[in-house]
Amino acid sequence: MYNFEFKNPVKILFGKGKIAKLANELPKDKKILLTYGGGSIFKNGVYDQVKAATKGFDIIEFGGIEANPHYETLMKAVSIVKEEKVDYLLSVGGGSVLDGTKFIAAAALFEGDEPWDICAKRSEVSIQKALPIGAVLTLPATGSEMNGNAVVTRVSTQEKLAFDSPAVMPQFSVLDPEVIFSLPDRQVANGIVDAFIHVMEQYLTFPVNAPLQDRFAEGILHTLIEEGPKVLANRNDYEAAANFMWSATMALNGLIGMGVPQDWGTHMIGHELTAYHGIDHARTLAIVLPGMMDIRRKEKQEKILQYGERIWGISEGTSDERIDQTISKTIAFFESVGIKTTLPDYEVPAETIGRITSRFEERGMKIGEKADIGPKEIQLILEGRL
Amino acid sequence: MYNFEFKNPVKILFGKGKIAKLANELPKDKKILLTYGGGSIFKNGVYDQVKAATKGFDIIEFGGIEANPHYETLMKAVSIVKEEKVDYLLSVGGGSVLDGTKFIAAAALFEGDEPWDICAKRSEVSIQKALPIGAVLTLPATGSEMNGNAVVTRVSTQEKLAFDSPAVMPQFSVLDPEVIFSLPDRQVANGIVDAFIHVMEQYLTFPVNAPLQDRFAEGILHTLIEEGPKVLANRNDYEAAANFMWSATMALNGLIGMGVPQDWGTHMIGHELTAYHGIDHARTLAIVLPGMMDIRRKEKQEKILQYGERIWGISEGTSDERIDQTISKTIAFFESVGIKTTLPDYEVPAETIGRITSRFEERGMKIGEKADIGPKEIQLILEGRL
Structure with missing residues (x-):
């Protein structure tokens, strides 16, 4: 066996009904951006469950994050984060929404020239800080809910590149298997x-x-x-x-x-x-x-x-x-x-x-x-x- | 499968030579109590490795924690912690030393009548705070290095009782398999x-x-x-x-x-x-x-x-x-x-x-x-x- 270092502090809330526990995990004093994808959360009831669980929280929304999330789309979210002084991200979706949210979290606090460098210059850029993230997973697949990895696609150059940092590990992820029923x-x-x-x-x-x-x-x-x-x-x-x-x-x-x-x-x-x-x-x-x-x-x-x-x-x-x-x-x-x-x-x-x-x-x-x-x-x- | 919640933020440093990385994990600005057991760490070289790795840190020592650590012994350590204003514990030993150290960590900040209640009234007492702990494991067995459990023995009443709290999970544990060579x-x-x-x-x-x-x-x-x-x-x-x-x-x-x-x-x-x-x-x-x-x-x-x-x-x-x-x-x-x-x-x-x-x-x-x-x-x- 090789030597290794391992730390995975993501809190997992697993099982039916767990979305209702969101209020215990989210910070009351922060401005939250709820990120989502193509709108399936409106059809499968997840959005309603999230809204019911987060009454009284200060939440704005950003939808339309694609499968293989686009850098171009995510940068729009970064602008909103800065304008609205968002300081917490809640990803409600599958691995693409969560990967995109991780990129938003890192890009919002990125101090280099261009946030695309987070991916393009992965070996040189070390992401030390990011906005905190919580997640409600709607699609089991990528494992993004319990790691610090993300993959982002830049449409203009047809590039799909990854980055990773402990700073973008979700603070918590809600895994309710019932989300699978409507997939x-x-x-x-x-x-x-x-x-x-x-x-x-x-x-x-x-x-x-x-x-x-x-x-x-x-x-x-x-x-x-x-x-x-x-x-x-x-x-x-x-x-x-x-x-x-x-x-x-x-x-x-x-x-x-x-x-x-x-x-x-x-x-x-x-x-x-x-x-x-x-x-x-x-x-x-x-x-x-x-x-x-x-x-x-x-x-x-x-x-x-x-x-x-x-x-x-x-x-x-x-x-x-x-x-x-x-x-x-x-x-x-x-x-x-x-x-x-x-x-x-x-x-x-x-x-x-x-x-x-x-x-x-x-x-x-x-x-x-x-x-x-x-x-x-x-x-x-x-x-x-x- | 039942519903569950899982969070394990312990950082594991695994492999030969990892004790030398201690300085990266310990806080420079805290007063550290190094806890140990019967003295095997002086024979197997672990003590020397720990000392070499922690030069410049403010460390005092407390030895003699027994197998099935005794409440009576641990309370002596708690007195030292209070007198010396210790604010970090470094356990160097097996599961008993680490369990004992967890008890010291909780008892030092315990606000109830008698710290034994941490174990004796486990169902009523909820440990929310404890001194931070780091660990160098010298004996694989109990798993204490990556959980928030501990078992303590009270000699005077011949009782052996457990307690658990996320607050006593080690911040990090060093697992160097070479410690096994001398067991x-x-x-x-x-x-x-x-x-x-x-x-x-x-x-x-x-x-x-x-x-x-x-x-x-x-x-x-x-x-x-x-x-x-x-x-x-x-x-x-x-x-x-x-x-x-x-x-x-x-x-x-x-x-x-x-x-x-x-x-x-x-x-x-x-x-x-x-x-x-x-x-x-x-x-x-x-x-x-x-x-x-x-x-x-x-x-x-x-x-x-x-x-x-x-x-x-x-x-x-x-x-x-x-x-x-x-x-x-x-x-x-x-x-x-x-x-x-x-x-x-x-x-x-x-x-x-x-x-x-x-x-x-x-x-x-x-x-x-x-x-x-x-x-x-x-x-x-x-x-x-x-």
């Missing part, structure tokens, strides 16, 4: 696959003798495989919804990644597919991961075999045969929840591959758990998905 | 069994459809069974030490107990064996747990069968046969690490059983995950261990 299939499926691949990025690397982290990761994968389809089949299955929701949070709150190598190459490539073609984040991951497993079958061999055996019961055949079967099983799982896994499925032309590899070339950036995946490997990964 | 077999074995039974108290109850919590619990049990004996066999096996240490922390930092019923009956009965006979905490648990499993085989049936199958591979025979085998396997594991499991092994006379049941009678207290274990059941549990 469309597409969002549930995205959430299952997103959480699944968050685990894979922290698990499918190389062994460092960290059996507890492995078992926790495998526990989340098993639970997603078991409970995810139940949620898809019956949107009112509260217990399955709860198990799915808690799994998605545990998939990316930092815990399973402590003391082990992490990959995140699938995400880095996937973000480019979203940036160029607007494909849902989870779907880009489902495209890239099988290619990543295929191309990295040597480097990841031990962990792919362990994953294949413990998750899918694959223990017969040569290593290569077992790896092939394991990739097939992984693809079949994604397809079984309705997520397609090839580039043609999303009408992505072959030319996109060159655009993506050029971008990595320009950035001079290598990715993966050994930082040894460059443009050539990325080309192979994506060509395998044509 | 005697007895303490390693105690740590393995203590952590194992912490998991069991949160796992071996009744199912509430919380598969992720179950798998995390099972992951810790598997890891303790696998890595614990390696540590016993080779005290310098850093990797096994690290896996054992992280498992013990994860066993009782609250996470696996979220959303599920919890028992703690084995602990409540075990505490009485320590109070009357001074038996090591972990050993009392190893005595009581098999009796608890036996007497509660109906109430705990589903979870005992699941535990037997997933942990010990027991899947043949009637339910009762499988439960018997599962109890035998559990006892055999404890014995394999050198922990005896019957009352005669510790020369506890049969009369003690009556003294313990009278005490529960007097307190009018029922225990277990359904609060339905009273004196009669406790008598049966302990008689089974004669």
Whole structure:
């Protein structure tokens, strides 16, 4: 196991009815900006629950934060924060609203030239302060509710970039599984696959003798495989919804990644597919991961075999045969929840591959758990998905 | 899954060399009381590492905190804290030193009549404030390094009682697995069994459809069974030490107990064996747990069968046969690490059983995950261990 430091002070309020506890968590003496997305909170009753729970608080609203939240949109919110002297943010939505809210929180107090540098110059800019954030989660998927990560898209340059800071961890997150009851299939499926691949990025690397982290990761994968389809089949299955929701949070709150190598190459490539073609984040991951497993079958061999055996019961055949079967099983799982896994499925032309590899070339950036995946490997990964 | 609220802000610094990072975590402007136990920190080099890392800090020392820390001893520390205007506590030791330090932290700011009420009137007294605590852990076992729990013994009345408060969670805990290298077999074995039974108290109850919590619990049990004996066999096996240490922390930092019923009956009965006979905490648990499993085989049936199958591979025979085998396997594991499991092994006379049941009678207290274990059941549990 590697050395590590871990601190996750996010308070989780989990279960049905927990939105009603908001008043215990929010500060009475602050001006709050309630952020939300495309308006689903008005249809599923969450907005009404939030309003009922926050009577007497000083709240203004900012809606319209998109999936893959736009820098351009978020900067409008930053202006409102400054004009209205907002000093607390309440995110009511899914991972995109919360990621966008984290960016607003950091940008509002950013002292550099241009807030886009928070993402674009991530390695140089260290975010030490941000407005405090609370969250009501309406979509289990990204894990943003219990971490300090965010991803933001700049439309003008077709860039999708991440940043992270302990300063943007929510002070609290309300996780009421009943919010899942009204989600469309597409969002549930995205959430299952997103959480699944968050685990894979922290698990499918190389062994460092960290059996507890492995078992926790495998526990989340098993639970997603078991409970995810139940949620898809019956949107009112509260217990399955709860198990799915808690799994998605545990998939990316930092815990399973402590003391082990992490990959995140699938995400880095996937973000480019979203940036160029607007494909849902989870779907880009489902495209890239099988290619990543295929191309990295040597480097990841031990962990792919362990994953294949413990998750899918694959223990017969040569290593290569077992790896092939394991990739097939992984693809079949994604397809079984309705997520397609090839580039043609999303009408992505072959030319996109060159655009993506050029971008990595320009950035001079290598990715993966050994930082040894460059443009050539990325080309192979994506060509395998044509 | 039940509703729950979870917040664990303890910062963990894990790995070899991490004691050297103490200066980054401790406040420069506070007067620190370094608390320790019987003096092993002077032999194993931990004291020297702590002193080297804290040059320039204003630190005084208080040693002699016993295993099962004594109220009488801790109150001496409280006097020193008040006289010397100490405003930060640094615990350097195992779970007992840290539990004792938590009590000092709460008692120093306690405004009631007598600080013993923190434990004795636990249900009435709510600890809202305490001195801040940092910890360097020298013995993996109790999980105290990442929770707000403590157990204190009052010698004058032979009482061993617990309290808990978020206010006594350490601000940080340093976990350097190298501290294990110098531990005697007895303490390693105690740590393995203590952590194992912490998991069991949160796992071996009744199912509430919380598969992720179950798998995390099972992951810790598997890891303790696998890595614990390696540590016993080779005290310098850093990797096994690290896996054992992280498992013990994860066993009782609250996470696996979220959303599920919890028992703690084995602990409540075990505490009485320590109070009357001074038996090591972990050993009392190893005595009581098999009796608890036996007497509660109906109430705990589903979870005992699941535990037997997933942990010990027991899947043949009637339910009762499988439960018997599962109890035998559990006892055999404890014995394999050198922990005896019957009352005669510790020369506890049969009369003690009556003294313990009278005490529960007097307190009018029922225990277990359904609060339905009273004196009669406790008598049966302990008689089974004669």
